Amino acid sequence: MRPDADCRDCSAGQNCCLCYRDKSVSGDLVLLGRLARLHRATLSLLGFKSTTRRIGEIELTAEEAQKLGQIAAGSSRQYTFPSRIERMFQNYVRESSRAARISLVLMTAVVYLTIPLWVSVLGIPKQSQELMTIASLGLIVPLFAAVTFVQVRYLASDFAEWLLIAALVFEAVFVEIVRQQAEQLGYSVEPSISVLVPVAVIAMARLRVSLNFLFIAIYFLILASEPFWWGKGSEIDGVVAWTINLMLLALLLLGAFLQKIPLQNPRQVRLRNIFNVALIALYFWVLIYEAMRWPDEVRTRGPTGWLLEVLLLTIVMMAAIWSKLSSRRQWAANVLLQLMAYRDSLTGLPNRRAFEDHYERVTRALARSEKKQLVLAVLDLDHFKKLNDDYGHDYGDGALAEIALTLAQFARRSLDMSARLGGEEFALLLYDCDAENARARLAELVQAIAEMKIENRNADRGVLTCSIGAAVVGPNESFGTAYRTADEMLYQVKNAGRNNFALAG
Numbered sequence: 167m168r169p170d171a172d173c174r175d176c177s178a179g180q181n182c183c184l185c186y187r188d189k190s191v192s193g194d195l196v197l198l199g200r201l202a203r204l205h206r207a208t209l210s211l212l213g214f215k216s217t218t219r220r221i222g223e224i225e226l227t228a229e230e231a232q233k234l235g236q237i238a239a240g241s242s243r244q245y246t247f248p249s250r251i252e253r254m255f256q257n258y259v260r261e262s263s264r265a266a267r268i269s270l271v272l273m274t275a276v277v278y279l280t281i282p283l284w285v286s287v288l289g290i291p292k293q294s295q296e297l298m299t300i301a302s303l304g305l306i307v308p309l310f311a312a313v314t315f316v317q318v319r320y321l322a323s324d325f326a327e328w329l330l331i332a333a334l335v336f337e338a339v340f341v342e343i344v345r346q347q348a349e350q351l352g353y354s355v356e357p358s359i360s361v362l363v364p365v366a367v368i369a370m371a372r373l374r375v376s377l378n379f380l381f382i383a384i385y386f387l388i389l390a391s392e393p394f395w396w397g398k399g400s401e402i403d404g405v406v407a408w409t410i411n412l413m414l415l416a417l418l419l420l421g422a423f424l425q426k427i428p429l430q431n432p433r434q435v436r437l438r439n440i441f442n443v444a445l446i447a448l449y450f451w452v453l454i455y456e457a458m459r460w461p462d463e464v465r466t467r468g469p470t471g472w473l474l475e476v477l478l479l480t481i482v483m484m485a486a487i488w489s490k491l492s493s494r495r496q497w498a499a500n501v502l503l504q505l506m507a508y509r510d511s512l513t514g515l516p517n518r519r520a521f522e523d524h525y526e527r528v529t530r531a532l533a534r535s536e537k538k539q540l541v542l543a544v545l546d547l548d549h550f551k552k553l554n555d556d557y558g559h560d561y562g563d564g565a566l567a568e569i570a571l572t573l574a575q576f577a578r579r580s581l582d583m584s585a586r587l588g589g590e591e592f593a594l595l596l597y598d599c600d601a602e603n604a605r606a607r608l609a610e611l612v613q614a615i616a617e618m619k620i621e622n623r624n625a626d627r628g629v630l631t632c633s634i635g636a637a638v639v640g641p642n643e644s645f646g647t648a649y650r651t652a653d654e655m656l657y658q659v660k661n662a663g664r665n666n667f668a669l670a671g
C-alpha cells in the first residue's frame with residue numbers, strides 16, 4: 167500500500183495517527199489482511215479512496231471563503247477558485263473521474279487487443295491484416311497500457327492529462343487512416359466513427375474545459391486538412407487550411423491563458439466571456455466553411471458528415487462545460503458546509519465535533535501501538551460574564567477570538583489540537599505529553615493568558631484570566647470519561663480562586 171502523500175508519519179512504518187491508516191496485521195490475520203489489501207488496491211485502482219480523509223482540515227482565508235460562497239450561490243461570473251483552492255478542486259475532479267478515465271483507456275486497449283480476431287473474420291486481405299495486427303498490438307495496445315499506468319500512478323499531475331489527450335488524438339488519427347484504407351479496399355466505414363473517441367473523452371474524462379477545447383481544436387485541425395493528406399486537395403488549400411486552423415488554435419490557447427488571469431472588475435469578466443464565445447463561434451464557423459469547400463474527389467467525409475461531427479462535438483462540449491460549472495458550485499457548497507460543520511464560526515477553531523473526532527482517532531491509534539501519553543485539558547475563562555456586562559458582547563467576542571489565537575499557537579505540534587467547546591469553554595489535546603510535561607505547559611498557558619492583559623476591571627486581577635482542569639488520558643478511555651475527570655479538576659480550580667490549573671492522574 168502506498169503511503170498517503172499528504173501524511174508526514176506514513177513512512178514511519180507504524181500505525182499512523184495522522185491519516186489514521188492501520189498498518190498492523192497481526193499473526194493469524196495475515197491472510198485476511200492480504201485480502202483486505204487486495205480489496206483496497208482494487209478499489210483504489212477503480213478510483214475509490216481506500217481511506218477516509220480527515221475532514222474539517224481545510225483552512226480558508228476570509229477572501230477564499232467569500233469567493234467560495236459567491237461561486238456556491240452562483241452570484242459570481244467568474245467560476246475559477248483562487249489558485250490554492252483551484253488545485254484542490256482539480257484534484258477532487260481527477261479523483262472522481264479516475265475510474266472513468268481508466269475504464270476509457272482500458273477499453274480502448276482491449277478493443278485493439280481483439281483486432282487480430284475480427285480482421286480475419288471480415289475477410290480483409292492478408293497483407294492489410296498483418297499491418298493492422300502489428301500496428302494494434304505493437305503500437306496502440308502498449309501505448310494505452312502505458313497511459314493506464316500513468317493515470318493510476320500519477321493522476322494528480324498535469325502530465326497524466328496531456329498524455330491522455332496525446333494518446334487519444336493519436337488513436338483518432340489511426341482510426342482515420344484505417345478508415346481511409348478500408349475505403350480504398352471497397353469497405354464503407356461511417357466517417358463519424360472517429361468522432362466517438364473525442365466524444366467519449368470529453369464526456370468521461372472530465373478534463374479541464376480549456377484542455378477539451380484544445381483537444382477538439384487539434385482533432386479538427388488534423389481532419390480539416392484531410393484532402394491534403396490524401397493528395398486530393400490542392401497543396402495551396404491544404405497549407406491554407408493548416409495555417410488558418412493553427413492561428414485559431416493559437417487564439418484558443420490565448421483564450422485559455424486569459425481564463426487564468428484573476429479579474430475583479432465585472433465589466434472585464436463580461437468582456438472576457440464575450441471574447442471566449444466569439445472565438446469559439448469563429449472556430450466552428452471556419453470549420454463548417456472549410457467543409458463546404460471540400461473538393462468533390464474527397465468522398466470519405468462529405469460536408470454533411472463533417473457538419474454532424476462539428477455539431478455533435480459542440481453539444482457534448484456544452485454539456486461538459488455545464489456539468490463542470492455545476493460541479494464547481496456543488497463542490498464549493500460542500501467545502502463551506504464541511505467548514506461550518508467542523509469549525510467554530512467566531513474563533514475559527516475546530517468545534518466540539520471536530521475535537522471529539524480527533525480525540526477518538528488519536529486514542530484509537532494509541533491503544534493499538536504507541537506508548538505515547540495524552541493529556542486532555544478543559545479551559546474556562548474566569549468571570550467572563552462580568553467582562554460581557556461591563557464592556558459589551560462585541561468586546562467579549564473579540565476577547566474570545568484573541569484567546570483562540572493564543573490557544574492555536576499553543577497546540578501547534580502535529581497531533582495536538584485546540585478547540586472551542588462552546589461559550590467561554592475551550593479544550594486542548596496534548597499529544598506525547600506526560601504529567602510532568604503537561605504541568606509545565608499548562609502553567610505557562612495560564613500565565614500567557616493573564617499576560618495578554620485583556621481588561622476585565624471587575625475580575626479579581628483586573629484582567630481576563632483562565633482556569634484549566636486536565637487529565638492524563640488512560641488507554642481506550644472515552645472522551646466522555648476523560649472530559650468528566652478534567653471538568654472535576656476545573657471545578658476545583660474555580661473553587662480555589664481561579665487563574666490556575668489542576669491535573670488528575
Ligand SMILES: Nc1nc2c(ncn2[C@@H]2O[C@H](COP(=O)(O)OP(=O)(O)OP(=O)(O)O)[C@@H](O)[C@H]2O)c(=O)[nH]1
Nearest residue numbers: 546547548549550551552554559560562563589590
Ligand atoms: N461575548 C460572548 N459571550 C459569550 C459567548 N458565549 C457565552 N458567552 C458568555 O459567557 C458568560 C459565561 O458566564 P458564566 O458561565 O457565568 O461564567 P463566568 O462569568 O466566566 O464565571 P466563572 O466561569 O465562574 O469564572 C455568559 O455571560 C455568556 O453570555 C460568546 O460567544 N460571545
